[in-house]
Amino acid sequence: MSSIRQEKVGQLLKRELAIIFQRESNTLFGGKFITVTQCRISPDLGLAKVYLSFMATKDKDAALRDVEEVNWKVRKMLGTKVGKQLRRIPELKFYVDDSLDYYEEIDRLLK
Numbered sequence: 001m002s003s004i005r006q007e008k009v010g011q012l013l014k015r016e017l018a019i020i021f022q023r024e025s026n027t028l029f030g031g032k033f034i035t036v037t038q039c040r041i042s043p044d045l046g047l048a049k050v051y052l053s054f055m056a057t058k059d060k061d062a063a064l065r066d067v068e069e070v071n072w073k074v075r076k077m078l079g080t081k082v083g084k085q086l087r088r089i090p091e092l093k094f095y096v097d098d099s100l101d102y103y104e105e106i107d108r109l110l111k
Contacts, residue, residue, distance in 0.1 A: 006041045009086065013048055014039040016081045020074060021052075028070050032063055037097040041090065048090040051097035060096050067094050 002010075018036045025031055038051040054063045067074075071092055079089040 010039045010041045020077050051095050053097045
């Protein structure tokens with residue numbers, strides 16, 4: 001059960017990370033189309049679990065590794081954006097969001 005504060009911080013991080021992934025796509029991620037689908041914050045606001053969706057990418061694990069390599073750059077950019085609103089910038093842990101694949105598989109099975 002997350003608190004209202006966790007949800008607000010999660011939404012703030014999700015919005016700012018989406019902007020970072022959109023603007024820095026060519027320079028940091030090799031032009032990959034990456035969408036932030038969810039951001040969950042730990043109760044102490046020290047860890048953010050960020051779920052990413054990769055569009056038109058065959059090897060999602062390799063794309064996730066590419067994002068993990070520049071994790072510190074993304075966190076630094078995030079700090080410049082939300083540094084005035086948050087006391088400390090949470091550590092970022094990225095995960096692949098495979099919910100779209102799951103929905104497509106269910107839809108295929110139902111047809």
